Amino acid sequence: xxxxxxxxxxxxxxxxxxxxxxxxxxxxxxxxxxxxxxxxxxxxxxxxxxxxxxxxxxxxxxxxxxxxxxxxxxxxxxxxxxxxxxxxxxxxxxxxxxxxxxxxxxxxxxxxxxxxxxxxxxxxxxxxxxxxxxxxxxxxxxxxxxxxxxxxxxxxxxxxxxxxxxxxxxxxxxxxxxxxxxxxxxxxxxxxxxxxxxxxx
Numbered sequence: 001x002x003x004x005x006x007x008x009x010x011x012x013x014x015x016x017x018x019x020x021x022x023x024x025x026x027x028x029x030x031x032x033x034x035x036x037x038x039x040x041x042x043x044x045x046x047x048x049x050x051x052x053x054x055x056x057x058x059x060x061x062x063x064x065x066x067x068x069x070x071x072x073x074x075x076x077x078x079x080x081x082x083x084x085x086x087x088x089x090x091x092x093x094x095x096x097x098x099x100x101x102x103x104x105x106x107x108x109x110x111x112x113x114x115x116x117x118x119x120x121x122x123x124x125x126x127x128x129x130x131x132x133x134x135x136x137x138x139x140x141x142x143x144x145x146x147x148x149x150x151x152x153x154x155x156x157x158x159x160x161x162x163x164x165x166x167x168x169x170x171x172x173x174x175x176x177x178x179x180x181x182x183x184x185x186x187x188x189x190x191x192x193x194x195x196x197x198x199x200x201x
Contacts, residue, residue, distance in 0.1 A: 035146055
């Protein structure tokens with residue numbers, strides 16, 4: 001379970017404000033990638049907080065409200081499918097993460113980022129933590145804000161494009177989604193650079 005030890009380590013080194021950053025939606029065939037940055041109070045404990053992928057939708061929704069209530073500052077950024085196609089998903093993820101950090105109301109002194117690579121444009125001192133969403137309280141909180149925000153958006157888009165049933169798969173490449181994609185072809189929110197192999201089958 002995530003705790004505040006990574007954040008406290010940085011605070012003990014003299015950094016006063018530590019943010020956690022994570023993303024949701026790197027893998028889907030449709031929709032945006034979403035990143036969140038969160039600054040929690042020192043030694044913040046949020047019961048049940050964990051990597052968003054390990055939690056039910058109902059639990060994530062409940063924790064989303066608690067995180068927003070407790071956070072000193074948070075910011076959520078989306079980068080749409082057209083930008084993903086233009087600059088590739090890795091760079092789009094970096095862009096979303098950097099924008100989330102840069103748009104925090106409170107400027108962090110240090111940033112903890114889920115993964116093994118850092119966004120090259122991020123100027124704030126930072127550290128990448130592999131599986132950070134299951135280790136750091138701040139990163140876990142960011143993972144939930146990003147996941148819930150993106151899922152809510154995909155539910156809205158499902159009403160615009162009902163034939164793809166986005167409410168069931170959130171744009172990920174499930175068997176159902178691939179079948180719908182081959183039947184109806186791509187729509188405006190599909191990532192063109194992701195779907196070539198599926199359409200050519």
